[in-house]
Amino acid sequence: MVLRAATYDDIPTLLTLIHTAFEEYRGRLSVLPAFRQHGVGLALVTYVEQQAKAPGAQRVQLGVRIALPYLQAYYERLGYRVVCYETHEGYTEPTSVVMEKQVL
Numbered sequence: 354m355v356l357r358a359a360t361y362d363d364i365p366t367l368l369t370l371i372h373t374a375f376e377e378y379r380g381r382l383s384v385l386p387a388f389r390q391h392g393v394g395l396a397l398v399t400y401v402e403q404q405a406k407a408p409g410a411q412r413v414q415l416g417v418r419i420a421l422p423y424l425q426a427y428y429e430r431l432g433y434r435v436v437c438y439e440t441h442e443g444y445t446e447p448t449s450v451v452m453e454k455q456v457l
Contacts, residue, residue, distance in 0.1 A: 377441065381416065398431060402456045414453045428452050 359367060382401070384393045405413050415433065417424045425435070433454045438447035 405456050411457055412453050412455050414451055416449050416451055418449050
């Protein structure tokens with residue numbers, strides 16, 4: 354193994370690496386760091402909850418990595434509660450929680 358600083362020519366490889374590494378999180382809402390703490394996340398969650406109500410859904414579920422306790426606390430403040438723990442492949446302890454909110 355040889356470690357070196359990435360160059361401009363490495364960008365396609367790095368992009369593939371990032372997409373592959375985080376594939377399991379595809380489809381989850383996220384906010385770019387520069388836009389955090391400005392209400393964007395709340396607006397996204399509110400929109401998802403409203404969209405879920407339209408076809409008659411009774412609840413919304415989301416997943417949060419245990420390594421990010423501040424996100425779990427954030428969703429708890431929005432009315433979400435932990436309903437189960439999940440363990441990703443290759444781990445022996447839970448790595449994420451599933452949270453749920455009633456949106457009747």
